Amino acid sequence: MTGRRSGPGGRQRVKTARGRTAASTRWLERQLNDPYVRRAKAEGYRSRAAYKLIELDERFGFLRGVGRVVDLGIAPGGWTQVVRKRRPDAVVAGIDLLPVDPIEGVAIFQLDFMDDSAPALLAEALGGPADLVLSDMAANTVGHQQTDHLRTMALVEAGALFAAEVLRPGGAFVAKVLAGGADHGLVAQLKRDFATVKHAKPPASRKESSEWYVVAQGFKGRAD
Secondary structure, three states, X not given: OOOEEEOHHHOEEEXXXXXXXXXXXXXXXXXXXXXXXXXXXXXXXXXXXXXXXXXXXHHHOOOOOOOEEEEEOOOOOHHHHHHHHHOOOOEEEEEEOOOXXXXXXXXXXXXXXXXXXXXXXXXXXXXXXEEEEEEOXXXXXXXXXXXXXXXXXXXXXXXXXXXXXXXXXXXXXXEEEOOOOOOHXXXXXXXXXXXXXXXXXXXXXXXXXXXXXXXXXXXXXXXX
């Protein structure tokens, strides 16, 4: 039998059900008691991750005035929902391996970003230089910390290279990285390409999560 009951302070507790592991029970209980999950449902966002972008933008202001945006790792669409709400006239293109329900006014490609055809498809959908490249990409974990870190950072580096190709001067790149932030080589490259490079962990990012975000602003443009 499944169900939930209130614990001390009104906290929702999940009854262990037949066939449900202890880990899945803990995950479900955490979801039921997560204020960001409840807020996302109430405000129509597809995921609590929307608030990570909202909080980062409140701190760094990278959505101000943007007209063309790329969302790498768009699924399930929470970040793009934030962009559309704050900049309803912006042209937005997103890509993900996973299927994503349509979002009005957004070009969505179900494709591996590492596919050779992906950058051209995104650039064509934008119709001009991007103001902002967002990346919430992370590699599927295999349980080996060093391997997982290397695989995710390879995606971040690919996103940074793409950003350097499509951003207009003054544009920004925001990407999820792991504990410790972007590695030294990537940070050095970002500092060459952008006026400012900072790391941040927004309040909506769970304390136990290893994720951080790198925010690079003021793209300097490519030298001819």
